[in-house]
Amino acid sequence: MQLFFRQVGTGRPLIILHGLFGSCDNWLTISKVIADQGFSVYAVDQRNHGRSPHADTHSYPELADDLHEFIQQQGLEKPILMGHSMGGKTVMQYAMQYPDAFSHLVVVDIAPRSYRVHHAEILAGLKAIPLATLQSRSEADQLLRGYEPSASVRQFLLKNLYRNDDGTFAWRINLPVIDANIEIIGHDLVNQRTVSEPTLFMRGEKSGYVRDKDLPTIQHLFPNSTVDTIEGASHWVQAEQPQAFVQSLVTFLQ
Template sequence: MFLKRCGRHFLCSSRTLSLVSRAHIPKDVDAYSDVQSESAGRQTSSLQLSLPVVIVHGLLGSKTNWNVVASSMSTKIRQKVYAVDTRNHGESPHSEIMNYEVMADDIVEFIRHKRYDRVSLIGHSMGGKAVMTVALRDPDVVEKLVVVDASPTYSKRGEELKFLLEAMQQLDVSRIFSKTQADEILREDVPNDMIRNFLLTNLVRSRGTGRFHWKCNLSILYKSLPTMFDFPQLNSTFTGKTMFIGGARSGVIGDEQKGDIKRLFPSAEITTLDTGHWVHAEKPEEFTQIVVRFLTR
């Protein structure tokens, strides 16, 4: 991909951006409908139904997981929607520091770099905890908040995620010659097709050598799991408009978690869809409909 250096900025294209600085600004894909232009996303228009939206993926995910939903959402709200890669994921820089405070810093820096005063934030799982941290620490930049299958509590999915990372680390990618081969080997430990295909989105070929490698920073993510399972202790609340969308079959947002949600996010609405953990992927149309209704009212 052609890179253009401009000061500290490395622009990959009109739709992809990265900034090398102390804060790791995630690369982004802006998804927007034909009624939007690059400049229109930063201006008030009678056509626009909400402020710009930034979407943050979960652990081992990437911006590409949200392409379909982001495009549909952008068309419906007539506004810019950004799906970003967090540090140690996708195209964003790798870092030995991985916690929700620095991830929140990255997101705020991204918003400022895009020259927005306020945006609506959507985050799934790990991304949900990251956007909650932004809202609690920097509420002035958040118009509305949508948290998808995450809560401000210790995650019950810890052992499952640890097992998945271990399965990925045990795959000897130096001996892999195709994704089909990788899929067959990984199937022994991860028989669920949807989860296995999700993990394999991180397996890519190097342009120089043609060899496969994991795009995400597996070693740091594994080391950081205890921090990722937990949630920062913040003595603040976010009183802005907030929606929590849980997967009814995931068990992430249950009666136990609702007390903590209401304590930190007193205006929160809590709803569920008949899905597992990947709510937006399992029922994209229903999910998009709920979020669009929330963002535009």
């Protein structure tokens, strides 16, 4: 699969994978900040997201294989792998499937465990938007408001909306496949092994995604890991506390 990506900077290769409903465009600003620290940053759209190809399936082993193919296509030697949420699960799964094929892992606000489906309302809201007759983004936002009260979350979700050449709206995300595979997206890692490479887990102080009771599992699977709690941040650590996020990342990598 030929994944879409944006690259900035020169230096040690660092790959960023976004979370569910996201894209590499969400990481443009912070990618430039990271690149200024001496890294060649590759922000990648995962399958069924952004400008990357759509597929009929969406599992972590497949996402890890997509990442491996991307690394080979770009000729990258043991890159640093960073992923947020779903992207964090992808880089952890990659570590299980491709030992010794990377230098460091950075996992942002996700744990190596299964999660209950909690995006049902968002999916219902996205499916309720009538693309064929939709006139504007503001109309889509008004419809989505009945399913998602947060204006910032709605803005994030509606970044996936674009106009076709004929003027009609369409989704960049593969909404039917994501909807059909939402339980799989919450699944645990498969073919688990102990990962000895240096790993940083970043979690938001206000987020419930990485709990204290997850720490023994993290330490068991990733014995060479540290956990950094970012004060004042919830799940969107990099957006809510960008300076602390970059400082934690650079300190770990140095």
